Amino acid sequence: MDIKQLNYFIQIAQDQSYSVAAKKLYISQPALSKVVKNLEQELGVKLFYFAGRKTKLTDEGSLLFEKAQKLVEDFNGILSMSGSGSVMEAGHVAMGIPPILGSCFLVDLVMAFQKQYPGIDINLVEKGAHVLQQDVFMGLLDIGCVLAPIYSNQFDIMPLVRDQSMLLVHREHPLAQAESVTLDDLKEERFVIFNEDFTLHHKILAGCRDAGFEPNIAVTSSQWDFLLELVSQNYGVSILPRPILVKYRQPNIRLIPVTGCDVEWDFVLISRKDRYMSSACRRFMEYLCANIKPLPDAI
Numbered sequence: 001m002d003i004k005q006l007n008y009f010i011q012i013a014q015d016q017s018y019s020v021a022a023k024k025l026y027i028s029q030p031a032l033s034k035v036v037k038n039l040e041q042e043l044g045v046k047l048f049y050f051a052g053r054k055t056k057l058t059d060e061g062s063l064l065f066e067k068a069q070k071l072v073e074d075f076n077g078i079l080s081m082s083g084s085g086s087v088m089e090a091g092h093v094a095m096g097i098p099p100i101l102g103s104c105f106l107v108d109l110v111m112a113f114q115k116q117y118p119g120i121d122i123n124l125v126e127k128g129a130h131v132l133q134q135d136v137f138m139g140l141l142d143i144g145c146v147l148a149p150i151y152s153n154q155f156d157i158m159p160l161v162r163d164q165s166m167l168l169v170h171r172e173h174p175l176a177q178a179e180s181v182t183l184d185d186l187k188e189e190r191f192v193i194f195n196e197d198f199t200l201h202h203k204i205l206a207g208c209r210d211a212g213f214e215p216n217i218a219v220t221s222s223q224w225d226f227l228l229e230l231v232s233q234n235y236g237v238s239i240l241p242r243p244i245l246v247k248y249r250q251p252n253i254r255l256i257p258v259t260g261c262d263v264e265w266d267f268v269l270i271s272r273k274d275r276y277m278s279s280a281c282r283r284f285m286e287y288l289c290a291n292i293k294p295l296p297d298a299i
Helices: 003-015 018-025 029-043 059-084 099-116 129-138 199-210 224-232 243-247 279-291
Strands: 048-051 054-057 090-097 119-126 143-147 155-170 190-194 216-221 238-241 253-259 264-272
Touching: 003 018, 003 029, 003 054, 003 059, 018 029, 054 059, 090 099, 090 129, 090 279, 099 119, 099 238, 099 243, 099 279, 119 279, 129 143, 129 155, 129 199, 129 264, 143 199, 143 279, 155 224, 155 243, 155 279, 190 199, 190 224, 190 238, 199 238, 216 224, 224 238, 224 243, 224 253, 238 243, 264 279
Parallel strands: 090 119, 090 143, 190 216
Antiparallel strands: 048 054, 143 264, 155 238, 155 253, 155 264
């Protein structure tokens, strides 16, 4: 049984005539009769009987007619989607992001994307970049947004947005009026920074050790707003991505550029090279890369 046989069967049932159906289907009447005979033999039932000059459905034929109409309608719907591209406008995307990226950059973008593609569901998972790489590699996430550089060759990488990380100090801190600092200037400071799940944590530790000292880390956290509050209370200093303070200004906090070390904030999208990526996921990635913009005065 194939879709063509069902179309022929449906046409005969609707016209109640082999000859009328044959003309509409551009097929000879004997050939159409042979199609029905083969279908009846395959199903083991009689599909039509003659009542005068009309061709009527048997009980079994009526049951097949009901199911065949739905099947042909679904089949034609699939063909229609593949022709119009609407298959690409439905699906699900699981994306991992650092907490900062969602609040600073993605709210408006995700809303605009789903307005344009209402059939694509977006699930955003907030975690540190180290954990996100693992989750993408394990297939728990379709894509992840992480800090560069990416040392594994298991991922495809697309640049997303670049900015810089800054030193955050209380406005009454001795360094508050400095135009810039080096990590060497922070030897005696108490740090409150992201925890080890975040790439920035490891960049700060590596930078301090390159400067010849082990940083005094008083608090680590995955919550950037908690770290901001600690700095705002003059409990310690932090190094965080600049967009946080651009988006959420704190009157008690001063931002100071950090020179001589790698604390650049360079986010990229990653996906596993050998893993299938859905059309919905590709479309979302392309949309983000085309539409995300740095915040004012970003490098």
